[in-house]
Amino acid sequence: MAEALAHIREITDLGMIQIRADLTEAGAAITKAAAIPLPGPTSTTTNGSRRLCWMSPDELLLVLPQAELAAALAELTTALAGQHVLVLDVSDMRAAFAIEGGRADQVLAKLSPTDLAAMPADGMRRSRAAQVACGFWRQEGGFVLIGFRSVADYLRGLLDNAARAGTGLDPR
Amino acid sequence: MLTLTCPCCGIRAEETELAPGGEAHLKRFGPGASDEDFESYLFARKNPKGVHFERWRHAYGCGKWFLAARCTATLEVFGTYKAQNPHPTPEIVAAIRAKRPDWTPDWTETSPAESLTE
Numbered sequence A: 001m002a003e004a005l006a007h008i009r010e011i012t013d014l015g016m017i018q019i020r021a022d023l024t025e026a027g028a029a030i031t032k033a034a035a036i037p038l039p040g041p042t043s044t045t046t047n048g049s050r051r052l053c054w055m056s057p058d059e060l061l062l063v064l065p066q067a068e069l070a071a072a073l074a075e076l077t078t079a080l081a082g083q084h085v086l087v088l089d090v091s092d093m094r095a096a097f098a099i100e101g102g103r104a105d106q107v108l109a110k111l112s113p114t115d116l117a118a119m120p121a122d123g124m125r126r127s128r129a130a131q132v133a134c135g136f137w138r139q140e141g142g143f144v145l146i147g148f149r150s151v152a153d154y155l156r157g158l159l160d161n162a163a164r165a166g167t168g169l170d171p172r
Numbered sequence B: 001m002l003t004l005t006c007p008c009c010g011i012r013a014e015e016t017e018l019a020p021g022g023e024a025h026l027k028r029f030g031p032g033a034s035d036e037d038f039e040s041y042l043f044a045r046k047n048p049k050g051v052h053f054e055r056w057r058h059a060y061g062c063g064k065w066f067l068a069a070r071c072t073a074t075l076e077v078f079g080t081y082k083a084q085n086p087h088p089t090p091e092i093v094a095a096i097r098a099k100r101p102d103w104t105p106d107w108t109e110t111s112p113a114e115s116l117t118e
């Protein structure tokens, strides 16, 4: 039992664009401008390096490499001009961590009251990690967890501790 | 532990992911109201032992307010419904009646004009 449950790695090159809009009205324009399908409730869609996350009935989060952010922000802003929407670069407000490894689900299970077994492969879950708000989705080999940058150190500590070797949840 | 299904996003949220908002379906009395109505709007609550309607917010989730019907004595949840309903929905009433045959609604049916749109 000397192996950590998962490897925790901070992701520093992630761009995030928050989109708030009436999705039934602006959905088609968002899909076209961001070049990615609209996700259903509590799910995500992907296209290459991009991921679009359903955050609430009137909110989406476009996650993409920093290098693509400026262009995507401009495309979305232009496409939605004149509509009652918000398109905002929130990259600096967030911290992101990759939780990778065979027992990544156990790390999250310790921190969030989520039924991870029932979370689909394309699921997007907003929840809490111990005492702070977070959101996470599945990615090859584990999960990506996002939270507020103001509590990034706290999140890092939580995740490292929850992943400590010898703390697995499987029955002995 | 209380688990409520948020009607806005469908997540089965655990109590610690939610923020309580007290009794549901209060009618606001503001400027121009009598002192008695204003006082009762601010302070008078049903506080029943049994069927109760409550406001909850999916705080660590989609962020939306919604309403829940549950029993304050057993913590049994009868259902959740959207906050735009002026009264508990017929489905909620049926779910309660199935479990509590003696219970009857204490509101009177309203005209459609009084219901709110989303």
Ligand SMILES: [Zn+2]
Residues within 6 Å of the ligand: B006, B007, B008, B009, B010, B011, B058, B061, B062, B063, B064
């Ligand atoms: Zn919700």
